Amino acid sequence: MSEYTSLTPEDLAEMLATIGVASIDELLGAIPDDVRLQVPLNIPAGRPEQEVVAHLRQLAERNTSADDEITFLGGGMYDHYSPALIESIILRSEFLTPYTPYQPEISQGGLQAMFEYQTAISELTGLPISNASLYEGPSAVASAAYMSKLANDRPEFVVSRGLHPHARQTLATVAHGWGGRVVEVDLVNGVTDLTQLADLVGPNTCAVIVQQPNFLGAVEDLSAIAEIAHAAGAVPICSADPLTLGVLEAPGNQGIEICVGEGQTLGNRLDFGGPSFGFLAASAEHMRRMPGRIAGQTADVDGRRGFVLTLQTREQHIRREKATSNICTAQALNALAGVIYLAWLGRQGLPELGELLLQRTAYARTQLAALDGVELLHDQPVVREFAVRLDAPADRVIAACQDRGVNPGLALGHEYPEYENGLLVAITEQRSRSDIDTLVRVLGEVVAEIIGSRTAAGVAG
Amino acid sequence: MADESYPDDLRYHREHDWVRVEGDEAIFGITWFAQDALGEVVFYEPPAVGSTVSADATYGELESVKAVSDIYAPAEGEVIAVNEAVVASPGLVNSDPYGEGWLLRVRLANPDAVGALMDQAAYTAYLAGLGDA
Amino acid sequence: MSTRTDFAQTAQQREAAVTIFERGAPGRRASMLPEIDVPLQAAEALLPARFRRQEIPRLPEVSEPEIVRHYVRLSKRNFDLDSGFYPLGSCTMKHNPKMHERVAAMPGHSRLHPFQRPERAQGALELMWGLQEALSEVAGLPHVSLQPSAGSHGELAGVLLTRAYHEARGDAREIILTPDTAHGTNPATVTMAGYRVVGVGTNPDGGVDLDDLRSKATDRVACLMLTNPNTLGIFDPNITEIAKIVHDVGATLYYDGANLNAIMGISRPGDMGFDIVHFNLHKSFTQPHGGGGPGSGPIAVSDRIAPYLPVPLVTRTDTADGPVFDLTDDAPQSIGRLRGFQGNYGVFVRAYAYICSLGGEGLRRASEIAVLNANYLRARMREKGIGEYLSSPYEGSCMHEFVLSGGPMKRDLGIRTLDLAKRMLDFGVHPPTVYFPQLVEECLLIEPTETETRETLDAFVEIVAEILAEAATSPEIAQNAPYTTPVRRLDEATAARTPVLRQSFDRE
């Protein structure tokens, strides 16, 4: 049993004497007997470190990780490469173990990293004000929605069905609390139906929320969407994949006022869904409605450049029930990984990676669409992810491919009944042409087999 | 920062706001005591010109680094000007609370009502009472 | 004129802060990407010009050695828990076991895609189930959701659950009560969830003012949010009565679990009458704080709240081949999702490893020693040379943390709590939480945690005594501290007046 404590019997005796009590139990005297736990916790006895490590390894081995199969699974988190230097930096105690930087004089490392992160996010999104991180992508969408409620106090959020289903569901959950409603706009040929959008947006619309590229991988026309929102006085919000912003126009240059997104692709692990980070950047007029921590530059008494948490009067610890958000602990370490990743990828690397994704995704899309029993679900421009429709039950196809070492992607039908047997395929720079060829071969075989057995069964019946 | 003072040509509200009557108009601001309690003012959010403020109700906010303070109208009136100099340089509230650090100019709905507010002697006595509490 | 506050500059202070954007040179890079190994297609065909980025984001242009050196140097401008005492009240800065990083990094955990089909994520789901069981046992409440991402997210979940519970009974209520000692996230959460905050006073013993609570507990009240021990480090002995008052008006009782480190295995919120509890896995369960996250804020709830828990839920089915775990969204009364995927799984791995290491008995020992350490430190802070200046506003023993008031120090020595805290920085310790709870004048909130040695606590007492003795003759030393940190006191007013929130490239 490991305890991570150091109390010896001598310590205990002397400490109790100093306090002036006979036992630890006496210190707990304020706890009435009827709420004292009279039995030990029903949790198995502690074990030595090596046994715990072995147990955790056994559990790990019962998961099929991205190391165990050739995976094309995406849908919000992606198997991008995270360079080794990230781990070596973020595991340093000085970054791993401190609390939120409440004492700036001894937290300049973390505060400056936040300032650098904010700069990088601002550059990517084309919006001047970034906070220092939110929990993750979908809750960042809900935070942006709450900001727009503070801006215009209207009740309705018009949301594209191209927005990640988890983000739509999160928004609906949270908005219900403050009395907000969510109205969904359909997709046509893979992108937000602009006609329907224009019909639904009106004087009650608080914000219009879309995703870039959207859940089906398609590139949305943000300028047209922002224009529709602005015409009604609503806030245009976009959830963007940051890694595509080397080739896709910055949302801030297309009229988007608040850009949020999931930061996992920036050097963070898959981790079965978290921890990663959410980012949020906005135009200047929203500065005092921003949620969460923000670092700012200043100088010390001797004139040295330094950094502090700033605009804190927005936050819960000062403004309490009038705060712009309740967020306190966010995802600083994951955001640090994000800015280190962006420095590693660099000014040249970001668009290069975008081009690589464009080309490989186009190749995979062309090859898959050429298979029998596979057709494109839409033909919009895509960057790193695309959707196909299978002439076979998607779940069965996926399971059979996985048995052959390939995870072909995500079955769309669970979240999108309208795309029954849809398959969402994601490409990263870790999937080479030969991996893609393997996917095409295995998926082709599996679909053919299922179609074949169905025909055979039909003949037999 | 200015030295502590409470001019005798002003009237005072218990939320530490002052009013200077000029005919049927008046100027509002916060007292030395209020700015001292708040600390260095970093942001002033004024009401819109043309809006009305009512007596004893808040009309705006002043922020320091670690605090937010509601500002109360000592009297009812229509806002005819806000001090844009304070919006641009909020520190004026600290350096000159009764002069350049004024906050609002209003047209009073009822100039006589101001007479019911504390005068300098009453306000300083009130402050002394707060210290004892 | 030379004063005692003229200290020589340290090497670190002489070094100007340079950002990553100011390093490097055009054309430099760290990453080399794989070749484009597929037949090239025309760029315009793949992405029409109207969608194409016109100006490339100005990211850094730096080499790998530059990046490493930059961030290692930055790291040295941080104080951290592995370097010294960190008694930051309410934050439970206990040791972060190194083994946790090893197990969390195992590819089966860290490289598991969140959309992996549950059949192929049985180890992860079993771990989540096991963690749920353990947290349920610690809370004394039968149902758990691991989904919320931090404490305040757990609070939001809890208040939305309260709303769903009342709405299902057709009982719209609009008020949530929070004590005046509550953490800021409590009232902030209330507003975000569409309720109105009404404050409840604190009695002279530091507990809830029962008369005030009775007068405010009406059938308009949806919930009382409380933490016990509270933010003064005091266990409220009237908790059963409080629960009765709240339940008698049909409201729920919410437990802010930030202070759970005081009572694990000793007393359970569920047994006290709480309906909903959040945990801060980044406090009681040792997830490293990361300089402001990640955290994780699971919730545990009673039977009557369970139908509304957020989705997805982890399920367990026992079969002849052993248990099978799954994820389900099938909960018709659920409030819905609060975030993407299943929560901060990487944090669950560490918390689970911690619970496996300590076991039920070890968790109880941890809390007992946390209480012992706090009371010992508190007793020593009452000794001569400290006790006259830092008074204890409440009698009786404390739980895992305690408050002191710097009021006498301010009056007698002319230094404020802020000055004391800043001077501590020169002694290599992290100051306690200051100016919270606001109820206590010039407040210090001190939480030593169970993982500190007695020697560390004694050394801290010596430091405080030395600073106070120094202030008795030369208060200006503390008033102008710190002197040895990478930067000295920073101008926060200018930072807020004219915010500079990102690097400017205009000089180029």
Ligand SMILES: Cc1ncc(COP(=O)(O)O)c(C=O)c1O
């Ligand atoms: C008493 C109390 N409640 C709630 C919170 C909020 O927790 P988190 O920061 O994880 O959101 C904290 C800590 O910051 C706290 O100390």
